[in-house]
Amino acid sequence: MKQLLAMALVCAVAPAMAVKFNDVSGDVNAPMTTYGNPNVDLLGLEIVTDLDTNNNNEPRVTFTFTTVGPDMQNPNWIKLVMAIHGPDTGSGYNTGLSTGWPRLFNIAGGSNRWIGGWVDGAFGGFEARIWNGTDFGGGTPAGATWLGTPGMISMITGNTATYQVYLSTLGLQLGDTIHFEATTTGGDDDDGAWDPISMYQNQITAPDQQITTAGDLMYTFSTNTSSQTISGNLQLNDVVMTNSRQIRYAVMVGTSAITTGSVLATTASAGFSIDVPSTASGAATIVFDGSSFLKNSVPVNLTGANQAITGNVVMVNGDVDTSGEVDAADIDQTIADFGQMWPGGTGNPNSDVDASGEVDAADIDVVIANFGAGDL
Ligand SMILES: [Ca+2]
Numbered sequence: 001m002k003q004l005l006a007m008a009l010v011c012a013v014a015p016a017m018a019v020k021f022n023d024v025s026g027d028v029n030a031p032m033t034t035y036g037n038p039n040v041d042l043l044g045l046e047i048v049t050d051l052d053t054n055n056n057n058e059p060r061v062t063f064t065f066t067t068v069g070p071d072m073q074n075p076n077w078i079k080l081v082m083a084i085h086g087p088d089t090g091s092g093y094n095t096g097l098s099t100g101w102p103r104l105f106n107i108a109g110g111s112n113r114w115i116g117g118w119v120d121g122a123f124g125g126f127e128a129r130i131w132n133g134t135d136f137g138g139g140t141p142a143g144a145t146w147l148g149t150p151g152m153i154s155m156i157t158g159n160t161a162t163y164q165v166y167l168s169t170l171g172l173q174l175g176d177t178i179h180f181e182a183t184t185t186g187g188d189d190d191d192g193a194w195d196p197i198s199m200y201q202n203q204i205t206a207p208d209q210q211i212t213t214a215g216d217l218m219y220t221f222s223t224n225t226s227s228q229t230i231s232g233n234l235q236l237n238d239v240v241m242t243n244s245r246q247i248r249y250a251v252m253v254g255t256s257a258i259t260t261g262s263v264l265a266t267t268a269s270a271g272f273s274i275d276v277p278s279t280a281s282g283a284a285t286i287v288f289d290g291s292s293f294l295k296n297s298v299p300v301n302l303t304g305a306n307q308a309i310t311g312n313v314v315m316v317n318g319d320v321d322t323s324g325e326v327d328a329a330d331i332d333q334t335i336a337d338f339g340q341m342w343p344g345g346t347g348n349p350n351s352d353v354d355a356s357g358e359v360d361a362a363d364i365d366v367v368i369a370n371f372g373a374g375d376l
């Protein structure tokens, strides 16, 4: 039965294109990283909406989490969760720092739906819960169960965990829009958001540190899975690129991200290709950021058709502490890390501003050269 369900799941989702909300790697802080489980580092979440042809075309959604892996179940204690702010069911929103399971995080504006999956125990017990005005069902707050929610299926293979649920189970329907956070967390009731997708810098530094994330990831349930592609080229300033750099991007409509991901730049010039749902149209902004580079926000007009951004997207260097400005604090940090070598160094890897592999005078020179520059 388990295999049949798994096969049905694969067949159902294979033709549809997923909307991707990808995270960078290496953004998890100690001590979570020192637990020896690469699955604490979330790489992303893909979402597909389709119709169940075996059940009167009932709309359903499939969430696929990916971690560094390679084996989600070795070691096997990682939890994969989503706090969701969807249409009000009449019960309002939970704004406390505890979501569907007792995990100490929430999203700005509160949440009223919850997805949680275990990768240990029986077949990745997967639960979907709705805020009832008092709790998410079963207590205040309800603990995780091993059993999963009846009628829902999950599949764990390699470094992915896939959870599928009918929209109606979540009190949702086609056309609804949700804002959400997806993150890894641990097995203790007071664990927080260890690697939220909306964050790629300055994440929590203790497993039970409480946090409210922006929750600015946005998805609209639609069976239209076609996409438009935006391509272009990044230019990383003031680098020698002995080491690579990840540049994170988010396609923003207003203050919401409709897709996120990252470009792995191995040279100063790096091409990108970003798939955006074709249902999105009008003014949008692609925000590029990462490592010691300042943000660069590039306006685009989404038309449904593929398009290329003219000219290079220039990434200005020198913001070691990711404050949004190149200033004296960046020089101080670089001096503090002077002599460190990466990979393998300690301190802030961004101090190796030019990605030469060593923090030296050349890095300080770059910070001074860009002194006073700020996020675009
Ligand atoms: Ca990550």
Ligand SMILES: [Ca+2]
Binding pocket: 023, 024, 027, 195, 196, 197, 198, 199, 200, 203
């Ligand atoms: Ca993250």
Ligand SMILES: [Ca+2]
Binding pocket: 318, 319, 320, 321, 322, 323, 324, 325, 326, 327, 329, 330
């Ligand atoms: Ca700075």
Ligand SMILES: [Ca+2]
Binding pocket: 351, 352, 353, 354, 355, 356, 357, 358, 359, 360, 362, 363
């Ligand atoms: Ca350097």
